[in-house]
Amino acid sequence: MKEVIVAENLTKEYFKSFKYKKEGLTKEVTVALDGISFKIYDGEFISIMGPSGSGKSTFVNLISTIDSPTKGKIFINGKRTSGLSETALSKLRSETIGFVFQDFNLIDNLTISENISVPLKLSGISLKEIKERISDISEKLNISEILEKYPAECSGGQIQRCAIARALINNPKVIIADEPTGNLDSVNSKIILNIFKELNEKFGITILIVTHDPLTASYSKKTINIIDGKIEKSIERKDLSQREYFDKILNLVSGEIDI
Numbered sequence: 467m468k469e470v471i472v473a474e475n476l477t478k479e480y481f482k483s484f485k486y487k488k489e490g491l492t493k494e495v496t497v498a499l500d501g502i503s504f505k506i507y508d509g510e511f512i513s514i515m516g517p518s519g520s521g522k523s524t525f526v527n528l529i530s531t532i533d534s535p536t537k538g539k540i541f542i543n544g545k546r547t548s549g550l551s552e553t554a555l556s557k558l559r560s561e562t563i564g565f566v567f568q569d570f571n572l573i574d575n576l577t578i579s580e581n582i583s584v585p586l587k588l589s590g591i592s593l594k595e596i597k598e599r600i601s602d603i604s605e606k607l608n609i610s611e612i613l614e615k616y617p618a619e620c621s622g623g624q625i626q627r628c629a630i631a632r633a634l635i636n637n638p639k640v641i642i643a644d645e646p647t648g649n650l651d652s653v654n655s656k657i658i659l660n661i662f663k664e665l666n667e668k669f670g671i672t673i674l675i676v677t678h679d680p681l682t683a684s685y686s687k688k689t690i691n692i693i694d695g696k697i698e699k700s701i702e703r704k705d706l707s708q709r710e711y712f713d714k715i716l717n718l719v720s721g722e723i724d725i
């Protein structure tokens with residue numbers, strides 16, 4: 467299998483504040499990621515679990531080049547990201563990765579159709595092709611009816627499907643989604659998770675979702691658990707049923723309970 471994203475020894479430190487102590491000014495450092503190495507292969511469907519504050523968002527922000535590491539290397543499609551110019555990096559990113567933000571991040575005064583086409587604005591693609599792609603993707607995600615509406619006129623589930631459509635518009639190899647069902651009820655969560663499953667199984671798109679919900683994770687083929695900025699463990703579904711895999715995930719995360 468081909469590697470799509472490779473992370474080597476990723477470390478991210480945040481310098482929180484400066485405190486004046488007897489010995490002078492000292493920096494207060496938060497180590498959000500503590501040397502994570504991880505490979506994402508073409509066609510995988512991975513969920514990233516872990517308690518709040520364990521570094522999940524930091525990890526996906528680094529591997530999607532939204533943020534940069536303090537130490538370590540990232541390779542996307544075999545290219546090391548740190549040596550690239552901003553233009554080359556944004557080209558590589560938009561060709562490879564579609565990102566779905568936790569809070570959707572749609573632009574309020576653009577229609578759904580305009581929101582979906584935002585990533586294409588600088589790509590030089592013809593208006594005709596933009597229209598074709600939007601119509602194709604919105605059919606796939608069942609949002610054709612709301613294309614001319616504004617986000618405020620749509621439900622949470624519709625808005626999330628629009629955010630996924632926007633992430634798909636450049637035909638990326640990988641979709642990375644940070645808590646994609648975090649703000650949705652169970653019916654809409656199920657719809658979104660089945661969309662990810664279909665994108666993975668039917669269209670071969672690699673999927674990486676962050677979640678703290680074992681049921682959400684049970685839709686994936688592999689679950690990794692991040693604790694205190696480190697990958698604690700990873701498990702694979704293989705030929706388990708979804709229920710058996712769900713139990714295995716519960717077991718994985720119940721290690722966090724102190725009893």
Ligand SMILES: Nc1ncnc2c1ncn2[C@@H]1O[C@H](COP(=O)(O)OP(=O)(O)O)[C@@H](O)[C@H]1O
Nearest residue numbers: 480482496498517518519520521522523524525
């Ligand atoms: N911009 C930031 N500045 C300072 N600290 C941050 C920042 N972003 C995250 N952190 C800290 O890094 C750690 C990991 O955060 P995060 O990756 O958001 O965790 P998760 O997504 O698993 O909840 C937390 O301790 C958080 O407070």
Ligand SMILES: [Mg+2]
Nearest residue numbers: 522523524644
């Ligand atoms: Mg987070």
